[in-house]
Amino acid sequence: MTEDVAEDGTASHGAVPFISRVRIKNYKSIASCDVRLGPLTILGGLNGLGKSNFLDALAFMTRALATTVEEATDERGGLDEILRRVPDQARSFSIGIEAGMPWWRPELGSLASYEFELGPSRRETGFEVIREEGRLPSRAGTSPFRREGGSIIIESHEGQETTNLPPDRLFSHSRSKRVSNFSSGLSRPRFYNFNMETLRRPQPSATRPLLRGGGEALGDVIAAR
Numbered sequence: 496m497t498e499d500v501a502e503d504g505t506a507s508h509g510a511v512p513f514i515s516r517v518r519i520k521n522y523k524s525i526a527s528c529d530v531r532l533g534p535l536t537i538l539g540g541l542n543g544l545g546k547s548n549f550l551d552a553l554a555f556m557t558r559a560l561a562t563t564v565e566e567a568t569d570e571r572g573g574l575d576e577i578l579r580r581v582p583d584q585a586r587s588f589s590i591g592i593e594a595g596m597p598w599w600r601p602e603l604g605s606l607a608s609y610e611f612e613l614g615p616s617r618r619e620t621g622f623e624v625i626r627e628e629g630r631l632p633s634r635a636g637t638s639p640f641r642r643e644g645g646s647i648i649i650e651s652h653e654g655q656e657t658t659n660l661p662p663d664r665l666f667s668h669s670r671s672k673r674v675s676n677f678s679s680g681l682s683r684p685r686f687y688n689f690n691m692e693t694l695r696r697p698q699p700s701a702t703r704p705l706l707r708g709g710g711e712a713l714g715d716v717i718a719a720r
Contacts, residue, residue: 512594512595512596512607512680512681512683512684513534513594513595514532514553514592514593514594514684515531515532515533515593515594515595515606516529516530516531516532516592516593517529517530517532517549517552517553517590517591517592518530518589518590518591518592518610519549519552519588519589519590519591520588520589521578521579521585521587521588521589522548522551522552522555522577522579522588522589522590523545523548523551523552523576523577523579524543524544524545524548524579525545525548525549525552525579526579528545528549530549538550547688550686550687550688551571551686551688552590553590553592553684553686554686554708555567555571555577555590556590556592556611556681557681557682557683557684557685557686558570558682559665559667560665560667560678560681560682561667561682563663563664563668564613564622564624564663564664564665565621565663568613568622574613574614574615574622586614586615587612587613587614587615587625588612588613588614589610589611589612589613589626590610590611591608591609591610591611592608592609592610592681593606593607593608594606594607594608594609594680594681595607596632596677596680605632606632606637607629607630607631607632607637607677608629608630609628609629609677609681610626610627610628610629611624611626611627611628611665612624612625612626612627613625616662616663618662621663622663623662623663624642624660624662624663624664624665626642627641627642627647627665627666628640628641628642631649631674631677638650638651640666640674642660642666645659645660645661645662646658646659646660647660647666647669647674649674658674665678666678667679667681667682685708686708687706687707687708687709687710688708688709689709689710689713690709690710693709693710693711694710694713698711698712698714698715700715701715704716704718704719
């Protein structure tokens with residue numbers, strides 16, 4: 496399937512970025528990691544080494560961008576269930592990625608990056624965005640963006656663009672069209688962590704099967720292809 500590319504380099508529908516690098520710190524059992532990904536990357540190792548948490552960190556990012564940080568956090572039992580606990584209780588966690596944007600013209604450069612850090616709110620109960628930064632593809636190379644207090648600031652050859660945000664909202668809530676296109680792309684990937692107990696159990700057949708996170712409907716999906 497081809498993508499129709501608009502004048503600003505964005506796809507008109509459904510493009511998914513290729514995530515080529517992942518950096519995670521203090522997310523559940525993961526103290527720190529910096530992993531390069533290829534078109535096919537296999538995570539291997541003994542139980543309890545963090546494979547599932549690695550995938551869950553990416554799923555957290557896409558969920559938080561598509562909805563809100565609050566929804567993504569609540570689905571995992573709250574911030575205390577996400578922050579690494581051993582050997583000491585972490586005060587924040589961060590997730591960062593580098594990704595190719597397939598809808599951006601190759602001659603303009605398509606590599607983008609994004610990273611955020613979340614921690615408990617200093618003002619009241621709950622959490623806040625401590626740090627948020629990255630770079631967007633642009634005709635002049637890349638446009639860096641960063642969070643300063645309650646604002647997202649995007650630098651470009653055309654000048655500076657600023658959007659105000661609450662302390663518990665990510666840049667995906669910015670009104671900037673370029674930010675919206677980027678965050679929309681990052682919210683599209685889906686991550687699957689097959690549960691062997693689930694796969695062993697008989698499952699109802701579906702006319703239009705949809706693969707779920709634990710592997711539900713895997714047989715129907717394979718048969719449909």
